[in-house]
Amino acid sequence: MSAMTDNDIKSDCLKVEDGKELLLTLIHDGDGYHGDSMPGKISVGKNARLEIIVLLLSAIPESGDEKNHKDTEGDFKLKCEISLAGEGANCDICGAVICKGNDRSDIELDIRHLVPECKSSQSFRTIASGNSKCSFHGKIIVSPGAQKTEAYQESHSILLSENAKVETLPQLEIYADDVKCSHGATVGKLDENQIFYMRSRGISEKTAREIMLKAFVSPIVSMIKENTEQERVISYIDKLLITF
Numbered sequence: 001m002s003a004m005t006d007n008d009i010k011s012d013c014l015k016v017e018d019g020k021e022l023l024l025t026l027i028h029d030g031d032g033y034h035g036d037s038m039p040g041k042i043s044v045g046k047n048a049r050l051e052i053i054v055l056l057l058s059a060i061p062e063s064g065d066e067k068n069h070k071d072t073e074g075d076f077k078l079k080c081e082i083s084l085a086g087e088g089a090n091c092d093i094c095g096a097v098i099c100k101g102n103d104r105s106d107i108e109l110d111i112r113h114l115v116p117e118c119k120s121s122q123s124f125r126t127i128a129s130g131n132s133k134c135s136f137h138g139k140i141i142v143s144p145g146a147q148k149t150e151a152y153q154e155s156h157s158i159l160l161s162e163n164a165k166v167e168t169l170p171q172l173e174i175y176a177d178d179v180k181c182s183h184g185a186t187v188g189k190l191d192e193n194q195i196f197y198m199r200s201r202g203i204s205e206k207t208a209r210e211i212m213l214k215a216f217v218s219p220i221v222s223m224i225k226e227n228t229e230q231e232r233v234i235s236y237i238d239k240l241l242i243t244f
Contacts, residue, residue, distance in 0.1 A: 014039035018046040018086055025224060028076060029057040029236050038080055044118075046086030053223050054078060054095030054124075055233060058103050058132075060240050076105040084111070084118035091120040096220035098240060099132035099164075108137045113146040122153040125217050129160035129244055135167040140183070144175045153183040158190060158216060160244060210241045 016022045024036040044050045056076040076099075082091055097105050111120045120140065128134050140151045157166040170183035190212055198208035214237065221237065224230040 012039055013041040013043075015043045016045055016048040016050050016089075018048055020045070021049040022051070023225065024050075024052045025226075025229070026053070026078075027055045027057070027229070027233060028074075029055075029059070029233075038078060040080060042080065042082045043085050044082065044089040044091055047088040048086060049090045050082065050092070052091075052093040052095075053220070054093070054107075055220070056095070056097045056099070056105050057233075057236060057240060058098055058100045060236070061243055074099070074101075074103040074105075076103070078106070079108040081110045082112065082120075084113050084120065085115065087115050087117050089115075089118045091118075093121070094123045094220050094223055095125070096217040097124065097126040097128075097134055098217065098237070099126070099128050099134055100130045100244065101132065102130065103132040103134075105132075105134045107135065110139045110141065111151065113140070113142045113149045113151060115143075116146055117148040118146065119150040121151070122155075123220070124155045125220055126155070126157040126166055127160065127213055127216065128157065128164035128166050131161075131163045133165045133167075135169075136185075137169045137171075138183070139171040139173065140181060142172075142174045142176050142179055142181065146176050147178040149176060149179040149181065151179070151181045155185040156216075157185075157187045158213070159187065160190070209244070210238075213241050213244070214238070 026036055026038055058074060099105055122138050124136050126134050136155045138153050140153055142149045153170050155168045166187050168185040170185050172181055172183055174181060190209060195205060195208045199205055221233055
């Protein structure tokens with residue numbers, strides 16, 4: 001486990017050798033970075049597997065300091081180019097972003113399918129409140145000859161304030177004809193009907209919102225393999241959502 005000292009999740013190039021598996025878990029919360037650093041470029045070899053889990057979480061204001069937190073700012077940047085360079089290579093990336101105040105997050109991912117029979121997926125979920133600004137730019141490039149490619153990309157976001165902004169830009173560049181590729185993006189608000197239903201069952205509106213937001217990011221948090229770290233993140237998110 002390595003810690004980072006700034007807000008750029010980026011280091012050197014990395015290669016996942018043929019037949020190997022690599023898991024990278026990158027977490028940023030109020031205590032700084034936990035887990036692995038993120039290479040700027042990654043190459044995945046034949047029958048190798050790469051899995052990346054990213055969580056960018058706003059700092060929790062100290063007790064009684066919620067008002068001042070509106071003026072705070074976290075700047076989170078993640079940029080990586082991943083090349084599936086060997087047949088049978090597999091890459092799965094998922095992430096959750098929770099921003100408030102004047103936080104900024106910028107995620108830019110390029111996955112390049114260079115050879116046949118490779119698979120990739122990207123799945124990100126974002127919660128933005130206050131004056132925060134979040135962007136997700138995901139690109140899938142399927143090179144000529146990279147037949148039997150399977151590539152999927154999705155980004156879902158919830159806005160909790162009028163001033164919060166989320167920009168999603170999923171892109172597909174396909175230069176082969178025997179492929180299965182899809183992408184999609186949604187940006188919306190919490191379902192008021194669900195909130196009304198829970199309130200009719202005696203749950204306060206604030207608690208109902210917290211339950212829905214926690215459920216929204218739960219599929220990403222559940223991917224964390226280390227139980228102790230997963231429990232720590234769940235506890236942190238619980239405390240963070242109370243401040244929303």
